Amino acid sequence: MARIKIDHNKCTGCRHCEIAxxxxxxxxxxxxxxxxxxxxxxGATYFPTIAGPFVDAxxxxxxxxxxxxxxxxxxxxxxxxxPEKPFFIEAETDFPLKCDFCGIPPSPSCxxxxxxxxxxxxxx
Amino acid sequence: MxxxxxxxxxxxLTKNDFKLEEIPQELMDKFLGGRGLGVKILYDExxxxxNPLSPDNKLIFVSGPLVGTxxxxxxxxxxxxxxxLSGTIACAKxxxxxxxxxxxxxLDMIIVEGKAEFPVIISIMDDKIVIKPALEYWGRTTSxxxxxxxxxxxxxxxxxxTYLLSIGPAGEKLVPxxxxxxxxxxxxxxxxxxxxxxxxxxxxxxxxxxxxxxxxDGNRFVQVVTTLINKLNSAPLISQSxxxxxxxxxxxxxxxxxILPFKxxxxxxxxxxxxxGTEALSSAFVLRSRGCFACPIACIKKVDVDNxxxxxxxxxxxxxxxxxxGLNCGITDLTNIGIANMICGEMGLxxxxxxxxxxxxxxxxxxxxxxxxxxxxxxxxGNGEDLIQALTLMATKKGYxxxxxxxxxxxxxxxxxxxLFMGVKSIPLAPFDPRSLQGxxxxxxxxxxxxxxxxxxxxIDEVLSVHEKLDPWTTEGKPEFVKRLQDITAxxxxxGLCNWSLMGLKFNNFIPMxxxxxxxxxxxxxxxxxxERIWNLERQFNMRAGFNRSHDILPERFYNExxxxxxxxGQISRADEMLNDYYKLRGWDEEGRPGNELSESL
Ligand code: SF4
Ligand code: SF4
Ligand code: SF4
Numbered sequence: 001m002a003r004i005k006i007d008h009n010k011c012t013g014c015r016h017c018e019i020a021x022x023x024x025x026x027x028x029x030x031x032x033x034x035x036x037x038x039x040x041x042x043g044a045t046y047f048p049t050i051a052g053p054f055v056d057a058x059x060x061x062x063x064x065x066x067x068x069x070x071x072x073x074x075x076x077x078x079x080x081x082x083p084e085k086p087f088f089i090e091a092e093t094d095f096p097l098k099c100d101f102c103g104i105p106p107s108p109s110c111x112x113x114x115x116x117x118x119x120x121x122x123x124x
Numbered sequence: 125m126x127x128x129x130x131x132x133x134x135x136x137l138t139k140n141d142f143k144l145e146e147i148p149q150e151l152m153d154k155f156l157g158g159r160g161l162g163v164k165i166l167y168d169e170x171x172x173x174x175n176p177l178s179p180d181n182k183l184i185f186v187s188g189p190l191v192g193t194x195x196x197x198x199x200x201x202x203x204x205x206x207x208x209l210s211g212t213i214a215c216a217k218x219x220x221x222x223x224x225x226x227x228x229x230x231l232d233m234i235i236v237e238g239k240a241e242f243p244v245i246i247s248i249m250d251d252k253i254v255i256k257p258a259l260e261y262w263g264r265t266t267s268x269x270x271x272x273x274x275x276x277x278x279x280x281x282x283x284x285x286t287y288l289l290s291i292g293p294a295g296e297k298l299v300p301x302x303x304x305x306x307x308x309x310x311x312x313x314x315x316x317x318x319x320x321x322x323x324x325x326x327x328x329x330x331x332x333x334x335x336x337x338x339x340x341d342g343n344r345f346v347q348v349v350t351t352l353i354n355k356l357n358s359a360p361l362i363s364q365s366x367x368x369x370x371x372x373x374x375x376x377x378x379x380x381x382x383i384l385p386f387k388x389x390x391x392x393x394x395x396x397x398x399x400x401g402t403e404a405l406s407s408a409f410v411l412r413s414r415g416c417f418a419c420p421i422a423c424i425k426k427v428d429v430d431n432x433x434x435x436x437x438x439x440x441x442x443x444x445x446x447x448x449x450g451l452n453c454g455i456t457d458l459t460n461i462g463i464a465n466m467i468c469g470e471m472g473l474x475x476x477x478x479x480x481x482x483x484x485x486x487x488x489x490x491x492x493x494x495x496x497x498x499x500x501x502x503x504x505x506g507n508g509e510d511l512i513q514a515l516t517l518m519a520t521k522k523g524y525x526x527x528x529x530x531x532x533x534x535x536x537x538x539x540x541x542x543x544l545f546m547g548v549k550s551i552p553l554a555p556f557d558p559r560s561l562q563g564x565x566x567x568x569x570x571x572x573x574x575x576x577x578x579x580x581x582x583x584i585d586e587v588l589s590v591h592e593k594l595d596p597w598t599t600e601g602k603p604e605f606v607k608r609l610q611d612i613t614a615x616x617x618x619x620g621l622c623n624w625s626l627m628g629l630k631f632n633n634f635i636p637m638x639x640x641x642x643x644x645x646x647x648x649x650x651x652x653x654x655x656e657r658i659w660n661l662e663r664q665f666n667m668r669a670g671f672n673r674s675h676d677i678l679p680e681r682f683y684n685e686x687x688x689x690x691x692x693x694g695q696i697s698r699a700d701e702m703l704n705d706y707y708k709l710r711g712w713d714e715e716g717r718p719g720n721e722l723s724e725s726l
Contacts (some may be wrong), residue, residue, distance in 0.1 A: 012422035014415030015221070016353075019194035020346075028126075028342030030193045031228065033285075033334050040284060044412060044426065044437060086281050091334040109346075113194075115353055115420035116413065 001124050004050065004101075004111060011046040011118035015039050017110035024102050024109040036099040037110050038087050040076055048118060050099045050110075051088040052079040126340040127189035127642045128152055129232045133253065135246055137324055138179060138238030140255055147232060156651075157232060158188030159215050160618035160658040162204030165235065166213065167661055172669035176208040176316070177298060177323040179239035185218075185226070185289075185329065186234075188620020192227035192337045192417070193345075193641055196352045196629075197622035199223055199416035201306075206669070207316030208323075209300040209477060209531055210550040210574050213665045215617070216314035217578070218289060219424070220307030222331065223620060224417040225287040229333030240325035243296075245273065247330045249286070258327045265470040266292045266305040267436070269328055282332060290328035291318045292472025294519035298322050299529040301481065301518070303474040309416075309424065310439065310469050312623075313576045315477035315551055340643030348637045352629060353420045359628035361588060362421055366624060367413065369402045370423040371443035374583075376401040381587055381596065382560045382692025384447060385553075387454045387490075387505050388483040389546045389681060392557045393690025399456050400446055408458040409440050416622065423624055429463060438466030447555025448479035453486055453511055460508025464515055471519035476576070477531065480552020482514050484532040484544055493539050501525065546679050548575040549671065558682050558699060560692035561586055563594070563602045565699035567610065569676040570706060572662035578623050580609040591630055599698050603706040611655030618658060660710070660718045673716040676703060 018035040026034060036051040045067075065072040081088030081096035088097045102108055111119045128147070135142040147161070155161045162184040174180045183205045190198040201223030207214035226234070229248045236246070245258040261269050269290040274283040289306035295318030302318025304311050311317075339345045356362050365373040378384045379400075382392045398404065405411070409429075415422035425440035441450070441461045449468070450461035468475045485503040488494040494503065501517070502510045517525030528535055532552050536545035547553050551574030558565030563582035568575035577583065582605065586596040594605065612631050616623060619638065632648055639645055682697040704714070712718050 012413045012415035012419075014417065014419050014422060015224075016194065016415075016418045016420065019418060023194065023342055023346050026336075028339050028345070029336045030339065031334070031336035033228075034336070044428065112350055113353060113420075115357060116415070116422060 002121055003124060004108060005120045005122045006048050006050070007118050007120070008045055008047050010116045011039065011048055012116045013039060013041060013046040014116070016113040016115070017048060017119060020109040020113035033091050034097070036088070036097045042072055042076055043070055045070070047077045049077055049079055051081050051097050053098055054080040054082040054096060126338050127193055128157065129227055129230055129335065129337065131231055132233040132235060133231050133248070134235045134237070135255065136237045137240040137244065137255070137326065140240070142253055142255070152189070154654070155658060156189065156615065156618035156654055158186055158191075158200065158618040158620045159202040159204065159614065160654065161233065162186040162202050162215065163213065163658055163662055163665070166204050166206070167665050170206065172206070172665050174206060176206045176211065176320055179237075179324070181206050181320055181323075183236040183320055183324065183326070184233065185236070187223040187226045187232055188618055189232075190638065190641055191620035192224035193339050194349060194418050195621065195637055195641055196349055196356065197416070197419045197421065197625040198620050199419055200617065200620045200622055201226060202617060203304060203311070203314065203317055205317055205320045208298070208319040209316030211669055212549055212574065212671060213572060213662050213669075214313070214316050215573055216304055216317050217312040217617060218304065218306045218309070219311070219416045219622070220287070220309040221417045222287045222289050222306040225331045225333065227337050228335050229331045230335040234329065236324060236326060239323065243325050243327050245328045245330060246326065249282070249330065249332045250334060261327045262296060263293060266290050266472055267308060267470060270308070273328065273330055286330055286332040288328050288330045290472075291321045292470060292519065294472045295319055295322035296327070297519070297521040299473070299519060299521060300531050301474055301477040301529060302472050303468070305469055305472055308437070308439070308469065310475065312578050313573055315474035318472050318474075339641045341640040344640040345637070348640055352633060352637060355633065356420050356625070356628040361590065362628035366421050366423045366627060369405065370425045370440065371624075372405050372425075372441060372446060373402050374443040375446050377587065378443070378556070380691060382687060382690040382695070383557050383587070385452045385555050385557050388452060388487040388544070389553070389557060390487070391689060392560060392687050392692055394451060394456070400450065400458060404458055405440065409462060411440055419622060421622075421624060421628070427462065429466065431459075431463075436466070438462070438469055441465045444555060445475050448476045448552070449511065452479060452483045452555055454505030455508050455511060456506070457508050460512065464508070464511050467512065467515045467519075471516065473515060473519050476552055476554055478515060478518065480547060481518075481528055481532040481535060482511055483552075484536050484546065485514070485528055487544050488536070488539050488541065493541060543680050546681065548678060549675055551575060556583065557687070557692070558678055558697045559687050559695040561596050562599050562698060562702070563596075563606050565678060565682065565697040566602055566606045566702045566706060569678055569699045569703065570606070571610070572659065572666055578613075580606055580613050581623055581626065582606060582609055584627055588627070590627055597692075597695060599702050603702050603709055607706065607709050608652070610659055611652050614655035614658040615651045618654070663712075663716075664718055667717060673714075676716060
């Protein structure tokens with residue numbers, strides 16, 4: 001099965017993926033808040049995060065994430081379109097956004113516009 | 125309306141008041157947006173002879189129509205005002221994410237007028253516009269300002285989508301060398317603008333919004349952008365050089381061509397370029413690539429520094445920093461240059477203007493014209509600590525540094541040697557020797573914004589031969605070339621694209637992207653005509669501000685002292701010889717005045 005591999009070390013924070021996704025879902029409209037992928041900065045690192053479904057259970061086992069000497073809030077990179085975090089809830093419609101793995105073949109829109117190689121389509 | 129939002133926010137700080145205005149379609153057609161629109165508004169609304177630091181001067185922040193659309197490198201927001209350093213028109217280019225977020229907040233432009241009674245921040249958050257008192261921010265560095273503002277927001281998620289531009293202590297203290305900083309990026313060509321913002325008591329502007337930007341033909345636009353990303357990726361100058369090193373990769377190249385200035389332009393070759401080349405850069409710093417909004421190039425390199433002068437994150441030195449703050453001050457230690465560059469970012473100083481001032485002080489001292497007593501600071505060529513100390517003091521106007529903060533020209537004049545000022549229209553030259561790059565020399569003297577390379581990057585053809593192969597030493601064909609590139613740059617700036625994209629793409633490559641975005645059917649010539657119109661309007665502004673042919677000149681050194689050694693040995697600048705031809709091509713008279721016909725067509 002194909003899936004998108006994210007390498008946050010390569011991400012430059014350009015947010016071209018957000019716009020690609022936005023265009024893919026509403027023709028001719030560029031709006032990062034309608035994208036199903038968002039890029040969050042924490043300290044010196046960018047985390048591209050792809051929206052997924054929200055299930056209550058996800059939050060019951062919330063842990064801190066430690067990478068190197070930095071501690072990150074799990075909520076930040078959690079992909080759930082959850083009511084606590086407004087990023088994957090469309091502002092105008094309150095619609096929970098979810099990646100629908102668009103555009104294969106040849107490849108999803110966000111991957112196509114990501115020039116740094118942070119997003120990559122891989123076959124499992 | 126596509127690309128455009130069509131709305132502008134006008135803030136009057138004296139009255140503590142604001143209103144939203146529509147932008148007339150006619151203005152957008154004629155001036156495109158960004159720089160072009162900002163220039164038009166400034167030209168129409170202020171008296172060009174106004175004191176730049178008075179409440180009558182205006183500050184215009186304006187994003188181009190392609191910004192925020194996902195157009196490749198469409199990130200740039202321009203800041204247009206009358207410069208406190210030169211007295212000419214000024215137009216800074218802000219990179220990063222501010223410009224795009226301005227569009228998402230539902231605005232193309234913010235016009236700031238008057239002067240606030242006390243320090244304020246203009247906050248535009250989800251359509252709520254507030255002029256906030258900001259006393260506690262005054263005196264803070266630019267990164268402190270950004271962090272303080274974000275942590276003052278009750279919604280921590282909203283803080284992540286908020287973008288800021290601000291001035292540092294230098295702008296607050298009205299140092300004419302002050303610049304504007306956004307998202308931790310130094311703006312380009314911002315000398316003289318930070319002080320204008322400071323004079324209005326405006327510390328920062330914060331933006332966040334949920335508005336959409338639409339494009340006319342979505343499918344075609346997505347196709348064209350995809351093609352351009354791939355094109356950029358297959359241009360070796362971009363994918364192998366700019367993306368890996370940022371503009372710092374030019375250092376070695378310029379050194380080989382005898383273009384890099386050394387010690388206040390006293391010489392133009394530097395033997396040990398391996399100390400300052402890309403290898404040295406990667407051993408001095410761990411580089412992380414950062415892209416401005418929608419930029420596949422990602423030329424900005426961020427680094428962490430932790431030593432006794434400086435602790436924190438900052439930008440790795442670019443070509444400009446290495447040239448202006450480093451070699452031109454005789455300094456070859458990349459760590460010191462990097463720290464100096466970060467101090468500029470934190471304090472809000474322009475690296476070219478500040479570096480040029482210190483280089484002038486250093487030459488004065490070398491020639492024994494400046495004793496330690498007179499400025500109470502050391503200025504020794506090659507001494508990084510002198511540089512770092514001077515920058516910090518200059519930004520805070522502490523003690524004797526108050527005087528060097530007035531800029532290179534004022535300093536050279538104060539000590540009776542105006543000929544040691546290496547600049548045009550009171551602005552120090554960007555680090556390219558005009559003797560070994562004739563086109564750049566002509567651009568330096570004629571540029572409406574002073575001698576800054578990013579208003580016509582002649583280097584891309586005179587050295588890199590990207591679009592055509594030109595001999596850097598000849599004057600033949602250069603007036604046409606310089607004019608064309610100046611006009612192209614005016615268009616690129618006005619649309620909100622980054623100048624570096626021209627290193628991998630031809631101007632024609634942009635046309636389908638522009639048309640599918642805006643729903644227009646422009647041809648290259650139409651756009652070049654618009655570029656020319658913008659250039660003429662800027663010239664007209666400067667003429668009315670009191671500038672004329674006598675200001676279109678390089679320092680004597682470049683006409684009279686041939687380059688002493690190195691690859692460009694014996695070269696002098698012949699910018700003066702090309703001036704008449706250039707004026708003629710522009711349709712100006714011998715004094716460099718745009719004729720009546722031209723003025724009317726504006
Ligand atoms: S795969 Fe498609 S829907 Fe999913 S984040 Fe990428 S662009 Fe958006
Ligand atoms: S397009 Fe790629 S590099 Fe740019 S922000 Fe998205 S994931 Fe990061
Ligand atoms: S090329 Fe560099 S400066 Fe230009 S938009 Fe891209 S990252 Fe920003």
